[in-house]
């Protein structure tokens with residue numbers, strides 16, 4: 146099998162409203178970021194599959210003859226689906242040496258790669274190749290790095306298997322896939338997310354696949370094309386956490402106190418719907434201070450709800466307090482328990498206020514930057530269109 150070298154990238158995301166509630170069938174509003182994960186796939190003749198993940202210090206090679214033995218006899222080429230092949234997951238866990246149920250950073254990333262690779266190539270000849278991934282996103286911080294990683298894996302491996310075409314034409318710097326191909330990428334990325342998250346809603350991989358701002362409800366994805374330009378400050382508290390653990394914690398709480406927690410989830414749903422309505426009004430009528438007042442109140446209420454769900458953290462309380470002294474409103478974004486928060490900036494927020502806020506947050510030990518939102522979804526790149534510093538890292542392997 147001849148394998149063409151290929152570069153793909155996918156964006157991270159910020160959830161404006163609806164994290165956790167979305168896992169339980171409520172509405173979430175999410176938007177892509179201008180921070181991306183890049184993947185390079187190249188064919189080799191070594192008889193190995195190698196994966197280089199410098200963000201998480203993971204560099205592994207597997208012999209194709211060993212991998213071949215993991216493919217269950219009946220497996221064949223799996224069709225896209227919403228369910229994982231439990232037998233393949235079990236064999237892979239045993240193969241990479243996951244003894245307890247707890248998967249660490251490296252094992253989760255390796256397992257999702259090998260799962261997609263073997264599922265897509267299982268019935269044919271396993272190709273010898275090297276995959277290298279580098280991300281501008283912080284890993285495990287609420288900005289959807291797991292989804293951006295899974296989307297890149299799905300896109301690159303689907304292309305290499307021939308299940309979808311490589312869209313890049315000779316002189317294009319970048320290219321995107323057609324709607325049907327994006328659906329397939331999203332569906333395989335969701336399987337990668339299932340391995341990393343346990344029980345993902347699918348919102349993160351949808352944003353990584355389509356980009357822009359989305360309304361997500363029970364697997365249904367509605368792109369929001371008319372949204373106002375929002376200025377957002379992103380803060381990474383740098384407190385590590387695992388989405389899988391936090392999602393499981395919220396589920397336990399719902400099971401323990403259903404009559405208390407279900408109204409909280411319903412309230413988050415109403416917050417997402419109200420926010421969507423306000424954002425839409427802001428594109429059809431002159432933007433007023435009242436629009437921003439409502440957006441700020443929604444942020445505050447949701448942050449309280451997330452604390453009620455048990456996914457707050459003292460570092461996130463600090464973020465909210467520090468920004469409030471400047472009249473700015475913040476909430477956690479993603480799974481919480483540390484990780485990142487978003488702060489809404491009003492159009493009239495002076496750049497000196499932004500600068501002092503950023504400095505105050507940095508003084509707390511946090512990373513903090515103003516971000517632009519709404520970057521493109523998954524795309525294929527010509528090598529020339531990959532940022533030089535990213536190319537330099539990916540070309541090392």
Ligand SMILES: Nc1ncnc2c1ncn2[C@@H]1O[C@H](COP(=O)(O)OP(=O)(O)O)[C@@H](O)[C@H]1O
Nearest residue numbers: 198250253254280285286287288289290291388
């Ligand atoms: N660039 C990357 N390289 C390798 N693995 C990655 C990368 N980005 C994310 N991952 C995988 O995703 C996991 C983090 O996922 P998660 O806990 O959902 O946090 P996040 O909010 O960043 O999505 C990591 O432990 C790792 O297994």
Ligand SMILES: C[C@@](O)(CCOP(=O)(O)O)CC(=O)O
Nearest residue numbers: 164165287289345346479480
């Ligand atoms: C908590 C959740 O709503 C978002 C998780 O996002 P992240 O992995 O923390 O970036 C889980 C999900 O939707 O699958």
Ligand SMILES: [Mg+2]
Nearest residue numbers: 289291292388
């Ligand atoms: Mg994630």
